[in-house]
Amino acid sequence: MSDIEMVPGLAALFDIRRGHFELESGHHGDLWLELGALFLHPRRIARLAQELARRIAPSGVDAICGPLEGGAFLAQSVASELDIEFHYSEREKHSERGGLYSVAYRIPRALHAALSGKRVAVVDDVINAGSAIRATWTALEACGAKPSALGALLVLGSAAEHYARDKGVPLVSLGALTNSLWSPAECPLCKAAVPLDPT
Numbered sequence: 001m002s003d004i005e006m007v008p009g010l011a012a013l014f015d016i017r018r019g020h021f022e023l024e025s026g027h028h029g030d031l032w033l034e035l036g037a038l039f040l041h042p043r044r045i046a047r048l049a050q051e052l053a054r055r056i057a058p059s060g061v062d063a064i065c066g067p068l069e070g071g072a073f074l075a076q077s078v079a080s081e082l083d084i085e086f087h088y089s090e091r092e093k094h095s096e097r098g099g100l101y102s103v104a105y106r107i108p109r110a111l112h113a114a115l116s117g118k119r120v121a122v123v124d125d126v127i128n129a130g131s132a133i134r135a136t137w138t139a140l141e142a143c144g145a146k147p148s149a150l151g152a153l154l155v156l157g158s159a160a161e162h163y164a165r166d167k168g169v170p171l172v173s174l175g176a177l178t179n180s181l182w183s184p185a186e187c188p189l190c191k192a193a194v195p196l197d198p199t
């Protein structure tokens with residue numbers, strides 16, 4: 001497929017579906033990756049985490065932070081490879097979907113002191129519209145940390161690239177895949193009365 005660039009072994013990890021999906025960020029999109037079994041074989045992920053760690057290392061970060069669940073699993077492996085601190089963010093319990101980028105994440109209180117003043121790479125398994133990494137970024141800043149790099153196994157579309165450029169930090173990944181995102185009001189699939197697929 002001409003729109004895919006990936007390190008060897010990465011494509012096989014993802015079950016790629018095309019259709020009409022409602023996403024974590026509140027957008028609608030035409031691409032869905034099944035991520036539930038991504039961490040089934042820890043050694044397979046460890047090899048990819050090793051390569052991602054190698055690419056993040058030049059950023060000179062003190063810690064890696066990922067959003068639960070998948071992003072945090074990966075962040076822990078990358079932190080282990082670099083022998084630096086691992087942190088995680090979790091979705092706010094009362095964070096309801098509604099509008100774009102409406103989901104909030106928090107960092108557990110027990111981690112706040114360790115994060116203060118640290119340069120942190122925000123790592124997710126897959127970045128699509130970027131709602132989880134944006135919310136994690138905000139939560140890190142609230143702890144006095146300095147988000148300094150973004151990383152992912154796979155980046156979908158261009159939202160992550162734009163966000164990294166706006167923030168002036170590197171975006172590191174092992175693969176990229178084109179996709180389309182729309183606000184629900186502008187979704188051409190909704191306009192064509194295509195029903196939402198289950199996720």
Ligand SMILES: O=P(O)(O)OC[C@H]1O[C@H](OP(=O)(O)OP(=O)(O)O)[C@H](O)[C@@H]1O
Pocket residue numbers: 023024025035067068069070071124125126127128129130131132133
């Ligand atoms: O770029 P985004 O708009 O944030 O979309 C990608 C996010 O969606 C998935 O997480 P999900 O919300 O399914 O949570 P999970 O990791 O707990 O499965 C994935 O693991 C990313 O964190």
Ligand SMILES: O=C(O)c1cc(=O)[nH]c(=O)[nH]1
Pocket residue numbers: 022023024025031032033034035128129
């Ligand atoms: O954007 C998302 O929320 C999302 C996209 C995707 O492909 N898979 C997933 O689990 N979430």
